[in-house]
Amino acid sequence: MRGKVGPATMREVAERAGVALTTVSRAFSNPDKLSPDTLRRIADASAELQYTVNLSARSLRKRSSGMLLVLLPDIGNPFFSLVLKGIEEGAREGGRVLLIGDTGSDATLADAYAGQLDAGTVDGMILIDGRVPFPHGSPARARLMRAPVVALSEHVDDPSIPFVGIDNRAAGRDVAHLLADLGHRRLGHIAGPAANGLTTLREQGFAEGARERGCDLLGTATGDWSIGSGQAAAADILSWPHRPTAIFAANDEMAIGAVHALAAAGVSVPGELSVVGFDDIDFAAVGSPALTTIRQPRFAMGRAAVEAVTARIEGRTTAEPARILPFERVMRASTGPLGSGQTAAGRG
């Protein structure tokens, strides 16, 4: 007697329950179409055999896998944590599971992942990475545009893809206004990577807000979103000929790095220098000093993105090209009014 290999199949369940294969299939998809008696026999049989549906077979036939692909540049970035939780929850409610792709520094990797969309492995895709797979104008890109894809947090350079996120330019302006309201006139900026869309919008907004309030934007140091790059940027800023009295870092991690570097250099925050971050990650609240920042509704953003992509998958054409969510100022201890230790002209 040869042992059976692998898990039980529908055919085996059917045999055991004394019904046709078809009937078992229906028991799992349209139970109300069957007589209670048959249904119970099938339930018993599949319990005895510990039967589970083979999803590859199902998705092959149904042309739908029940999976959502999430593409992000760095799983390690704490900004994504709550966003992912939102996506995860929304996906689960829709009966779908998540495939997560970390595109990292390798740009071609996104292409590889995106291929899964074509390959039928996934039903839809959420792009948290601004870099859209495939070069502009390529056939692959064109096809991608027609698939259920949503851009989250960061705009992509293709207008046909719906966007979910905040108004980053407005947020950048708001930071400048916030600092101007505290009396600051000499501002500095720690930006993200140059190629990044968020970098551009936040920087432009910040510059715009500074101009509106008659502030001087003395300069911009460039980081890469990491804590370490924030430290380096702060060191850079301290070497500027004219030192700002307030700095806006384009994310919280760089801001935290900057605060650390400033403290190490003996510069008091906010006594000598105010620092504002962006995102309001968990650690922003418990630094010392606690970080003033712009809160993004991360969880809600995740939810909105799944909702949008699900709508497209199910053909409910939401004629909604963008969903802009509100951001929020969070005032904490890393900012203060222009103090006595500082002059409007700075240290010069």
Place this chain on the structure above:
Amino acid sequence: MRGKVGPATMREVAERAGVALTTVSRAFSNPDKLSPDTLRRIADASAELQYTVNLSARSLRKRSSGMLLVLLPDIGNPFFSLVLKGIEEGAREGGRVLLIGDTGSDATLADAYAGQLDAGTVDGMILIDGRVPFPHGSPARARLMRAPVVALSEHVDDPSIPFVGIDNRAAGRDVAHLLADLGHRRLGHIAGPAANGLTTLREQGFAEGARERGCDLLGTATGDWSIGSGQAAAADILSWPHRPTAIFAANDEMAIGAVHALAAAGVSVPGELSVVGFDDIDFAAVGSPALTTIRQPRFAMGRAAVEAVTARIEGRTTAEPARILPFERVMRASTGPLGSGQTAAGRG
């Protein structure tokens, strides 16, 4: 003329290239078996049709999906970030992609995810959550044990599952020794959730180490790994009749929360109270004071876990039930020698 729907299939590529379906299949799996000429014709044809392999069909036939399921309790926890990067990288090198399941607080969710293993959706599973799916002794659990599953970071209560991680008990002991070496004699502990395996090991190790060095473990406050729970725990400890001179928090987030709460209460760290964390997450290095902690080789742990699960998938029976990686002390500014402001007897 009716328009074609959906992406191109192998049959269409074969037709266009003037070869048999079989040959196209081989062109994608065993290219060296074909003549250069045929290969080129197929390459051209599939490029023109923008053909991509349907992975559902492939995995149905091959009985392997090329996916790894990672089950963790909380994507938001920064401890996992580097671990996931390690897993991701290893999986990619093995030609596999990652399915990530956040089991959160819902214990039954793990069962749902684990069902995917049976369903053939995934080839293997990495459990970073100590709670193994399915109740002990159930047939489903038994079946799970036979599948390619590896426990990462936290032991599971089933000895048949290989483990990858550090020796948490030894690490807990090491923290006690570290503090004893600094002269501390009155210790406190902030533990993780009671049901958790890591909680137990670290706490037992810490108590053991304290005993070995003749230290008093004055008490244990319980948290849930979160920053907020660390703050609450610190407040609790300050209310103890006998205050310790050093605290060991079972992870960095609780330690950071504790440091914050202590600062808010006017207690200087490490002047009046030393604090040690666990994990060495990125933010540990840039707090003020920077956190003394135990570094886990997070990236290496991820790599080791994929390697182990891959070995099982591919049948290379690694007769290796556990892979224990080394941890490392990281001394920073949140600990100091028992100072003049403190007495060996504490404040009483």
Place this chain on the structure above:
DNA sequence: ATCCCTTATGAAACCGGTTTCATAAGCCGT
């Protein structure tokens, strides 16, 4: 020239489900 072996390709079975279409049974109204 004959036989054997290798190499390139094709026909058909197969993976495990879903879905369409057919059929049998049961019920109703006349």
Place this chain on the structure above:
DNA sequence: ACGGCTTATGAAACCGGTTTCATAAGGGAT
């Protein structure tokens, strides 16, 4: 008793690949 309609079930086609087995062509060795 009979035609028409609904309900429960089954047979077979189908999803898009992979794999086994067969076959034809080409190349030495004898």
